[in-house]
Amino acid sequence: MAGPQATRILADFGAEVIKVESHARLDMGRTVFGPHVGERGVDSSGYFNNFNRNKRGVTLNMAKPEGRAIFAQLVAISDGVLENFSSGVMRQWGFDYDGLRRIRPDIVYVSMAGLGHSGPYEHYQTFGPTVQALSGLTHQSGFPDMQPAGWGYSYMDHTGGYFGAIAMLQALFHRRRTGVGQYVDLSQVEAAIALTGTATLDYAVNGRRSTREGNRSAWPPIAPHGVYRCAPEPTDPVGDDDWVAIAAETDEQWCALAEALGHPEWIDDRRFATLEARIDNQDTLDELIGCWTRTRTAKEAQRTLQTVGVPAGRVQRSRELYDDDPQLAHRGTFPVVEHPLLGAHRIDGMPAQLSRTPAEFRRGGPLLGEDNAYVYGELLGMGDAEIAQLTEAQVLW
Amino acid sequence: MSRRALDGIRVIELADAHGEWCGKLLADMGADVIKVEPPAGAPSRSVGPFAGDKPGPERSLYFWRYNAGKRGVTLEVERAEDAESLRHLIVGADVFIETLPPGRAAAMGLDYATLNATNPRLVHVAVTPFGQSGPYVDAGYRTTDLVTMALGGPMQSCGYDPEDGDLPPVRPGAYHSYHTASHYACIATLVALFERETSGRGQYVDVSAHATCAVTVEFASLYWEYAGAIVRRQTGRHALPGQTARTQYICADGEPINVAIPFDGRAYQRLVDYLRAEGLGAGLVDEAAYDPVKRLETGSIVLAGLELLAARHTAEELFHIGQRFGMTWGAVRAPEDWLDDPHAVARGFFVELEQPQIGRAVPHPGAPFKSTATQPRVERRAPLLGEHNAEILGERAGAERYS
Numbered sequence: 074m075a076g077p078q079a080t081r082i083l084a085d086f087g088a089e090v091i092k093v094e095s096h097a098r099l100d101m102g103r104t105v106f107g108p109h110v111g112e113r114g115v116d117s118s119g120y121f122n123n124f125n126r127n128k129r130g131v132t133l134n135m136a137k138p139e140g141r142a143i144f145a146q147l148v149a150i151s152d153g154v155l156e157n158f159s160s161g162v163m164r165q166w167g168f169d170y171d172g173l174r175r176i177r178p179d180i181v182y183v184s185m186a187g188l189g190h191s192g193p194y195e196h197y198q199t200f201g202p203t204v205q206a207l208s209g210l211t212h213q214s215g216f217p218d219m220q221p222a223g224w225g226y227s228y229m230d231h232t233g234g235y236f237g238a239i240a241m242l243q244a245l246f247h248r249r250r251t252g253v254g255q256y257v258d259l260s261q262v263e264a265a266i267a268l269t270g271t272a273t274l275d276y277a278v279n280g281r282r283s284t285r286e287g288n289r290s291a292w293p294p295i296a297p298h299g300v301y302r303c304a305p306e307p308t309d310p311v312g313d314d315d316w317v318a319i320a321a322e323t324d325e326q327w328c329a330l331a332e333a334l335g336h337p338e339w340i341d342d343r344r345f346a347t348l349e350a351r352i353d354n355q356d357t358l359d360e361l362i363g364c365w366t367r368t369r370t371a372k373e374a375q376r377t378l379q380t381v382g383v384p385a386g387r388v389q390r391s392r393e394l395y396d397d398d399p400q401l402a403h404r405g406t407f408p409v410v411e412h413p414l415l416g417a418h419r420i421d422g423m424p425a426q427l428s429r430t431p432a433e434f435r436r437g438g439p440l441l442g443e444d445n446a447y448v449y450g451e452l453l454g455m456g457d458a459e460i461a462q463l464t465e466a467q468v469l470w
Numbered sequence: 471m472s473r474r475a476l477d478g479i480r481v482i483e484l485a486d487a488h489g490e491w492c493g494k495l496l497a498d499m500g501a502d503v504i505k506v507e508p509p510a511g512a513p514s515r516s517v518g519p520f521a522g523d524k525p526g527p528e529r530s531l532y533f534w535r536y537n538a539g540k541r542g543v544t545l546e547v548e549r550a551e552d553a554e555s556l557r558h559l560i561v562g563a564d565v566f567i568e569t570l571p572p573g574r575a576a577a578m579g580l581d582y583a584t585l586n587a588t589n590p591r592l593v594h595v596a597v598t599p600f601g602q603s604g605p606y607v608d609a610g611y612r613t614t615d616l617v618t619m620a621l622g623g624p625m626q627s628c629g630y631d632p633e634d635g636d637l638p639p640v641r642p643g644a645y646h647s648y649h650t651a652s653h654y655a656c657i658a659t660l661v662a663l664f665e666r667e668t669s670g671r672g673q674y675v676d677v678s679a680h681a682t683c684a685v686t687v688e689f690a691s692l693y694w695e696y697a698g699a700i701v702r703r704q705t706g707r708h709a710l711p712g713q714t715a716r717t718q719y720i721c722a723d724g725e726p727i728n729v730a731i732p733f734d735g736r737a738y739q740r741l742v743d744y745l746r747a748e749g750l751g752a753g754l755v756d757e758a759a760y761d762p763v764k765r766l767e768t769g770s771i772v773l774a775g776l777e778l779l780a781a782r783h784t785a786e787e788l789f790h791i792g793q794r795f796g797m798t799w800g801a802v803r804a805p806e807d808w809l810d811d812p813h814a815v816a817r818g819f820f821v822e823l824e825q826p827q828i829g830r831a832v833p834h835p836g837a838p839f840k841s842t843a844t845q846p847r848v849e850r851r852a853p854l855l856g857e858h859n860a861e862i863l864g865e866r867a868g869a870e871r872y873s
Contacts, residue, residue, distance in 0.1 A: 106689075107689055107692045107693070108692055108696040119692045119697075120689070120692050123691075123692055189817060189840070191816065191817055192812075192814075192816040194793070194813040196793075197793040198796060198797075198798045199800065202708070202717070202728050203728060203798045203799065204800070205728075205800075206800035206801065206802045206803070207803055208803070208808075209803055209805030209806075209808070210642065210643075210644075211706065211726075211802050212802050212803060212804045213642065213644055214628065214640060214641075214643050219635070220634075220705065220706065221718075221726060221802060222629050222706065223628070223642075223707070223728075224627075224628055225627030225628040225703050225704065225708060225709035226627045226689055226690065227688055228624070228642070228688075232653065232686070235650075235653040235654070235656075236838050236839065238657050239495065239653070239657060239660060240839045240841065242660035243475035243476070243846075244841060244843070244844065246476075246663055246667070247475040247843060247844045249664060249667045250667065255841055255842045255843035256841075256842045257841045258839065258841075259838065260817070260839070263814075263835075263836075263838050264838035264839070266805055266835055268649050269643075269644050270644035271531045271535050272644070273808070273820070273833065273834075274531040274534060274535055274832065274834065275519045275806075276805075276806035276809065277806075277832050277833050278522075278825075279522065283804050283805055285643055288616065288640060290615075290616065292517050292518045293517050293518075295614065298614075298616060299638075300616075300625070300638035300639055300640075300641070301638070302638065314702075316620070316638050318617050318625070320614040320617055326612075379610075379612065382610070384612040384617045386613065386617040386618070386621035387620065387621060388621075388626055388639045389620065389621055389622070390623070390626045390700055391623060391626065391690040391695070391701075392694050392700060394623045394684050394687070394691060394694075395691065395694055398684075399604070399606070400601075400605055400606040400611075401684055403603070404678060406685065407691075415696075418695060421686075421691060422685060424654055424684070424685055425657065425658035425676070425677045425682075426675065426677075427658060427661065427662060427673055427674075427675050428582070428673045428674040428676075429669075429673040430662075430665050
């Protein structure tokens with residue numbers, strides 16, 4: 074899904090993105106992943122709607138030579154091609170970079186294979202959790218005395234997509250300034266290794282192996298720094314799974330926290346008087362703070378502590394992100410798009426707000442083949458009879 | 471040296487951790503990024519670990535990592551003369567990245583309206599915890615990476631199965647709210663620069679770290695929006711409304727591996743065949759497991775075979791074995807395992823930068839993509855405190871003398 078995430082950003086900023094799919098090999102984003110509305114079908118996926126809004130969708134059977142010839146016509150009228158097939162798939166169709174630039178010399182081609190297009194693991198296959206496991210992101214997440222918790226979702230499908238958008242944009246910028254296209258080989262695993270903070274430097278310089286630290290913070294050193302259980306929301310509880318994150322970064326914040334918790338005597342307590350002491354006594358500190366949070370809802374704890382200047386935030390579920398976060402609502406973080414079958418739904422919007430050319434949300438994800446008439450008819454100039462014949466022959470399929 | 475996409479683009483960075491990574495990505499793509507620090511140094515110079523575990527403004531590996539590729543200048547922006555130097559730098563730049571608290575830029579005369587009046591081509595990128603306005607901004611909300619990862623939603627999905635312990639949601643290691651804010655800031659900067667080529671005009675960009683995290687949570691929001699369901703955390707795999715079978719197993723060497731079963735039907739058949747050949751296929755008659763949706767939701771009995779398989783191999787062995795027959799398996803590696811990995815070496819991923827603080831070159835993670843016409847590269851180590859004061863501030867003195 075890293076590919077659709079990359080092009081969704083380009084589409085949000087106005088690019089005409091044509092998503093090429095086929096009945097012959099259905100996108101698992103349509104069929105397998107995530108929630109569907111009603112009966113599970115090719116056009117009922119919320120996941121697909123969210124990751125492909127603003128895009129046009131066509132069906133094209135790349136297994137047929139006629140299909141590949143039509144793909145070449147699409148390339149000829151396009152500025153960029155982006156894919157995240159396993160290494161070798163595009164080459165086998167004749168659409169490696171050399172093939173594409175014979176069709177269109179200034180094409181920008183971004184390929185996002187899991188481990189890139191060279192090296193001994195070139196042909197290895199990945200999806201989000203594999204990228205996270207291999208890169209070290211999984212290793213860094215969880216409690217030190219337990220197996221890693223890792224990421225509970227495909228962070229690298231989002232973030233690989235962010236790098237895909239960056240790669241495409243830098244190449245399009247260069248093309249606009251010079252007229253020269255290019256090929257980008259993006260390794261999602263390398264992108265993920267780049268996000269492991271100081272781990273590789275610490276090993277190279279200090280010989281220290283990396284670890285995971287639960288919810289604590291060695292760098293910067295902060296204590297208390299944790300996630301504490303709260304009382305369930307009385308009106309609409311979701312089991313017993315309410316938590317607040319608290320981080321008192323400075324002595325001033327620590328004093329404010331102690332007072333807010335009704336224990337001003339902690340300020341002079343030798344166990345907590347300095348940051349070093351608080352770090353040494355974190356277990357005790359966590360227990361004491363947990364006693365306070367357990368009798369409050371996470372929302373109350375957040376409000377009480379933020380009011381006195383202590384960084385604190387509820388561990389928000391998407392229920393809260395979408396329906397109970399006034400700040401996200403203020404920014405219009407989840408705009409609504411219309412999908413022909415699913416109706417109006419909120420999607421993940423664009424958190425970077427540009428003053429003159431903001432992102433726009435024009436439509437939901439395309440039905441399978443929804444834009445065949447527009448793309449093959451208007452853009453490629455095929456007549457209705459030709460489109461019908463190619464559809465019948467399972468080329469536009 | 472080959473060209474890079476942002477050659478000739480100058481960026482002034484007045485940024486803390488929320489924006490430093492954005493500046494670094496722009497520098498790798500060729501921008502001349504000038505980091506402006508107070509005379510005592512940017513706060514990130516005090517974030518460890520430190521070289522030789524000796525703290526000091528020149529020894530922070532965090533600073534090295536997030537500021538490699540930039541030039542550095544120190545200015546005391548509270549002093550009128552230095553404030554004027556800063557303004558002069560920004561007016562001569564293409565991009566201004568700042569992480570000032572909302573309202574502060576205006577108080578310093580560095581608000582977009584003022585800057586735009588002098589330099590209409592300027593792209594002004596403000597990266598803050600919550601954005602420039604709204605109830606949490608009005609209420610003076612404070613944050614850290616932990617708090618943004620909680621409020622923004624990523625942590626709802628990260629943690630352990632209940633049977634692994636009564637444990638809280640976990641903050642994934644390594645500052646990902648800052649990374650995510652910077653990724654959107656970088657994308658927005660490139661969009662604005664691209665658009666400027668047509669319009670000749672810059673613009674203002676408001677990035678909220680909180681909001682960037684809130685759109686980076688994958689399934690959790692979809693289950694809420696489309697099914698009214700809440701996801702539950704599960705060790706080493708996707709949080710979903712229902713419990714799924716484990717996919718992270720401990721291998722013979724005690725190291726974990728991710729061995730998710732394939733969605734693709736043909737790949738699934740290859741796995742079944744492999745397990746049978748290994749004598750681990752007992753009971754592999756579960757026809758329901760051939761439905762990819764059911765496989766995802768309930769796992770399958772294949773997993774029992776996988777658990778036994780894991781016990782026979784080290785994580786690295788099983789990773790390569792599985793990949794050879796097309797499984798998307800991955801050993802849970804530590805980041806530093808890549809330093810001498812043959813794949814990373816063959817692709818030249820790590821780049822050696824001379825670090826005078828320790829008198830030797832050190833490998834830094836390289837550019838995250840290869841680009842045939844505009845290859846990004848990590849060109850220089852992070853600046854020493856005030857290292858480029860003379861050449862950068864001297865530029866202006868020189869220009870004034872000349873005029």
